[in-house]
Amino acid sequence: MKKYYVTTPIYYINDDPHIGHVYTTMAADIVKRFKISQGYEVMFLTGTDENAVKIERVAKEKGIPTQEFVDNLAVRWEQYFRMFDLGFDDFIRTTQPRHVKTVQTVITKLFENGDVYKGKYEGWYCVPCETYFLESDLKEGNCPDCGRPVERVSEENYFFKLTSYRDKLLEYFDTHPDFVMPKSRFNEVYSVIKEGLRDVSFTRTGVDWGIKVPFDEKHVVYVWADALINYITAAGYVTNPDNFNNIWPADIHLMAKEIIRFHCIIWPAMLMALGLPLPKRVFAHGWLTCDGRKMSKSLGNFVKPHIEVEELVKISGVSEVLAKDAFRYFLFRELPFGEDGDFSRTNMQLRYNTDLANDLGNLLNRSQQLLTKNFGGIIPDGKVFPELAQKFEEIFKSYLEKMEEFKFSQALESLWIYINTLNTSIELKKPWELVKMGKTDELANLHYTLYDGIRIISSLLSPFMPETSKILAKAVGLDEAPKIANLKVGQLKIGVKIVQTPAMFPRIQKKTEEQTKPPDAKVEETQDDLMSIDDFQKFKFRVAKILTAECVDGADKLLKLTIDLGDEKRTVAAGIAKYYKPEDLIGKLIVCVANLKPAKLRGITSQGMLMAATNKGVDEVIIITPEKPVEPGSIVK
Ligand code: MSP
Numbered sequence: 001m002k003k004y005y006v007t008t009p010i011y012y013i014n015d016d017p018h019i020g021h022v023y024t025t026m027a028a029d030i031v032k033r034f035k036i037s038q039g040y041e042v043m044f045l046t047g048t049d050e051n052a053v054k055i056e057r058v059a060k061e062k063g064i065p066t067q068e069f070v071d072n073l074a075v076r077w078e079q080y081f082r083m084f085d086l087g088f089d090d091f092i093r094t095t096q097p098r099h100v101k102t103v104q105t106v107i108t109k110l111f112e113n114g115d116v117y118k119g120k121y122e123g124w125y126c127v128p129c130e131t132y133f134l135e136s137d138l139k140e141g142n143c144p145d146c147g148r149p150v151e152r153v154s155e156e157n158y159f160f161k162l163t164s165y166r167d168k169l170l171e172y173f174d175t176h177p178d179f180v181m182p183k184s185r186f187n188e189v190y191s192v193i194k195e196g197l198r199d200v201s202f203t204r205t206g207v208d209w210g211i212k213v214p215f216d217e218k219h220v221v222y223v224w225a226d227a228l229i230n231y232i233t234a235a236g237y238v239t240n241p242d243n244f245n246n247i248w249p250a251d252i253h254l255m256a257k258e259i260i261r262f263h264c265i266i267w268p269a270m271l272m273a274l275g276l277p278l279p280k281r282v283f284a285h286g287w288l289t290c291d292g293r294k295m296s297k298s299l300g301n302f303v304k305p306h307i308e309v310e311e312l313v314k315i316s317g318v319s320e321v322l323a324k325d326a327f328r329y330f331l332f333r334e335l336p337f338g339e340d341g342d343f344s345r346t347n348m349q350l351r352y353n354t355d356l357a358n359d360l361g362n363l364l365n366r367s368q369q370l371l372t373k374n375f376g377g378i379i380p381d382g383k384v385f386p387e388l389a390q391k392f393e394e395i396f397k398s399y400l401e402k403m404e405e406f407k408f409s410q411a412l413e414s415l416w417i418y419i420n421t422l423n424t425s426i427e428l429k430k431p432w433e434l435v436k437m438g439k440t441d442e443l444a445n446l447h448y449t450l451y452d453g454i455r456i457i458s459s460l461l462s463p464f465m466p467e468t469s470k471i472l473a474k475a476v477g478l479d480e481a482p483k484i485a486n487l488k489v490g491q492l493k494i495g496v497k498i499v500q501t502p503a504m505f506p507r508i509q510k511k512t513e514e515q516t517k518p519p520d521a522k523v524e525e526t527q528d529d530l531m532s533i534d535d536f537q538k539f540k541f542r543v544a545k546i547l548t549a550e551c552v553d554g555a556d557k558l559l560k561l562t563i564d565l566g567d568e569k570r571t572v573a574a575g576i577a578k579y580y581k582p583e584d585l586i587g588k589l590i591v592c593v594a595n596l597k598p599a600k601l602r603g604i605t606s607q608g609m610l611m612a613a614t615n616k617g618v619d620e621v622i623i624i625t626p627e628k629p630v631e632p633g634s635i636v637k
Helices: 019-037 053-062 066-083 097-112 162-175 183-195 223-228 230-235 241-247 257-274 305-316 320-334 345-375 386-404 408-429 431-437 440-461 466-475
Strands: 003-012 041-049 090-093 116-126 131-133 151-160 252-256 282-285 288-290 341-343 541-552 555-564 569-574 589-593 599-601 604-606 612-614 621-623
Touching: 003 019, 003 230, 003 241, 019 041, 019 066, 019 252, 019 282, 019 288, 019 305, 019 320, 041 066, 041 230, 053 066, 066 090, 090 230, 097 116, 097 151, 097 223, 097 230, 097 257, 151 257, 162 183, 162 257, 183 257, 223 230, 223 257, 230 241, 252 257, 257 282, 305 320, 305 345, 320 345, 320 408, 320 466, 341 345, 345 408, 345 431, 345 440, 345 466, 386 408, 386 440, 408 431, 408 440, 408 541, 431 440, 440 466, 541 569, 569 604
Parallel strands: 003 041, 003 252, 041 090, 252 282, 288 341
Antiparallel strands: 116 131, 116 151, 541 555, 541 589, 555 569, 599 604, 612 621
């Protein structure tokens, strides 16, 4: 079986985990589940970085012996990650004997090979960042990264000859353009190497807490040199060489962008010095903020994932396991992996309602109600509609491509196109009319298409929403979701009796209009030809979602749309046929004037008008769509 080795950073444990730590660890869990579903045997490593000066200081401040302090916190971190069902196979702690032994072996080897030599360090050290700086690096005397005060260090230390690996590193980067992702991070690291490197101090003498240098016990190993080695400790470099040969190099090191220099410069150089292969890829995601602000101790605004899950359960009534899935979904759908992203509870609730309660939830509910009503809950002998089979091929291809590139949000976007195409097929095929007309074959095909679609969704959703995926698999009569590696359309078993699933994602009830009304504003009118606010208030703009879109016979400019306005569905004729294909519009949110008198256009009674921009000087019409998902029916003002 093909092997895959994925890692997260090991985290400093001077406090409890927050959303940032859970984010990277969840990403690794997504990668693991995806790779397993593709037929790989996966090793997923996470853990804790315990030999840091800052940890020792916090323990001292709290009056707790350092070892006892880290022992307690490591258990809490591991439990926290387990609470979110993050399926790591190994949880490494840098105070474990296996790691101490590996670090001591590595530093000795580097010393014996002449890659580590004794020297004198004169400079500065930032304890919060656990990083050395020269006088010239400082910004107004403070740490150039975190802005906090730095400490003077004047010590006899052992240095790692990073400078002698500069050319080899450049050559490696030149020949491995995918080594660091995204590309912007690759370029950043590349230019740092190009500018020139300095040897790094690899030991400290002024501190007691840490791993002793075996050939000179006055020294402890610098925490970053120690921490990076964790990836080979866990693979068994010293303690289990067979396993090590089987699994190393790692396929991917995941982390946020602030620590790539350690992972893309120092770590590869250390591996080169040891004669070991380099990890295949380093992927750095962005930083999460909360409601647009950096999370920090002083602001006290660290988002705690368990609190967000509790809140979601409270306001929606969703079960706890599905609330955890919804939280995962939001993080990886809303925030493009690789870029900075903002966590906002309001946005999470919007996504929950639109994507999960409406799109996914409705698909399952409607499919189940129709199957019970029309076929007594038994999957009929039918065929997947060719257009849906084709849609599957399209979205599956793009889903796989995006997953390989770690573009999780786009992979989910492709999946949602498929979900909404299935939803639309109900509107288009109108099963209630098929029943009336006695078109049983077509009716069977529709139900088969829907259920086969839910089977496919259970598979593609499994890396992101494992519990939801299980429920969907059960809902189509399977014990588990199909593996992504073997996914094909039309594999649903016929004749299976379906057990109905209760609603998975109950809607969060929206605020009444009164509550969302803006405070009255007094506006002074200055020019007579301008519209008064009273005139403007006559317009009722609303957000709507396009459910169906079709061409109109004999009117090549028009598209006939069915739109969802929250509490009602309407038909709208829009003159955009030249600019949009009907299938590209389905599921889009638009802005529409909701209080226009109905008008007949080419035989269609249009009950509203869609807003669009006409691109200046170009024959192009672009529909106006909200910047983020908004509930259909929401007021635009
Ligand atoms: N101990 C080092 C890593 C050693 S790896 C050999 C360290 N630890 S840390 O506790 O500071 O964790 C940093 C990592 O936590 C980030 O790289 C990222 O994975 C995660 N995050 C912590 N805060 C974060 C955000 N605000 N946003 C996104 N992820 C961040 O550095």
